Amino acid sequence: MSTFGTGGALPTNADAGRSSFRTSVINLDRPGDPNVFSEQVRRDAANLIARYPEGQARSALLPMLHLVQSEQGYVTSDGIAFCSDVLGLTKAQVSAVVTFYTMYKRTPTGEYLVSVCTNTLCALLGGDEIFAAVSETLGVGNNETTDDGRFTIERAECIAACDYAPVVTVNYEFFDNQTVESVNQLLDRLADGERPLPTRGAPLCSFKQAERQIAGFFAPEDYALEAAATGPSTEAGVTLAVQRGDTAPSYAVDDSSARTGEDAETAARTTAGQGPSQNDAPMETAESDTANTTEPGAEKED
Numbered sequence: 001m002s003t004f005g006t007g008g009a010l011p012t013n014a015d016a017g018r019s020s021f022r023t024s025v026i027n028l029d030r031p032g033d034p035n036v037f038s039e040q041v042r043r044d045a046a047n048l049i050a051r052y053p054e055g056q057a058r059s060a061l062l063p064m065l066h067l068v069q070s071e072q073g074y075v076t077s078d079g080i081a082f083c084s085d086v087l088g089l090t091k092a093q094v095s096a097v098v099t100f101y102t103m104y105k106r107t108p109t110g111e112y113l114v115s116v117c118t119n120t121l122c123a124l125l126g127g128d129e130i131f132a133a134v135s136e137t138l139g140v141g142n143n144e145t146t147d148d149g150r151f152t153i154e155r156a157e158c159i160a161a162c163d164y165a166p167v168v169t170v171n172y173e174f175f176d177n178q179t180v181e182s183v184n185q186l187l188d189r190l191a192d193g194e195r196p197l198p199t200r201g202a203p204l205c206s207f208k209q210a211e212r213q214i215a216g217f218f219a220p221e222d223y224a225l226e227a228a229a230t231g232p233s234t235e236a237g238v239t240l241a242v243q244r245g246d247t248a249p250s251y252a253v254d255d256s257s258a259r260t261g262e263d264a265e266t267a268a269r270t271t272a273g274q275g276p277s278q279n280d281a282p283m284e285t286a287e288s289d290t291a292n293t294t295e296p297g298a299e300k301e302d
């Protein structure tokens, strides 16, 4: 029997406007308390910072934000204060990053984050209908969480699985080639306490557990490392090439590079008639970035 649509305790469309989870919580009027995080979290933060060169603690901001999400389910004012405190950044700097990336959530996220790709290919193959069905079934809209705190839904931009469109992820694990019927079955099973195996990738875990892995702390369960990351569609081109005995064309390398000290890769490009692109130019300092150079005679803006 379908868990949803029974008219029981689960949310309905009529409830959709009354979620208590909707208010944005990045409130810079509220200072946030970095001390709500445990000593273990501070040790985890130190572990992340130690992965970057000395004096570059700020480089750990992205995994740090996933770490605070693994603790609180989203980035709270406390999380912003914690990152600011530990990394020596201002809260405005931390908030600017949080509000830029969609993987940093600003409202409480459910146990399962259901992301429905509604970008071009998935939309053409039914992504919008699937999103509408998920929204109808759970009684919440885009970026909203059910009142029981179990499900958050979002429209996703292309999640690099167009060969399996239309695609849905749950806590960033893939469920490929979905239909309205299959996604409703998936929601039913999750609501019933099951954790169906994704089509590929690691087994499902909770949103907070997933965030801890994204932060860079791997799950101790061995099975998480055994899952297949690709499927037949992804490998179809390579498989066909192997069957046909195709090889990638090589390009000649001008051995004069050995005489001139020229980089072999650059020599190969030049031989093939492709000069090194602007993107290949080394940019060791901000001054060497051509975006920062000023045309002769032009006033440099302050």
Ligand code: FES
Binding pocket: 117, 118, 119, 120, 121, 122, 123, 157, 158, 159, 160, 161, 162, 163, 165, 166, 167
């Ligand atoms: S458009 Fe949906 S995965 Fe690319």
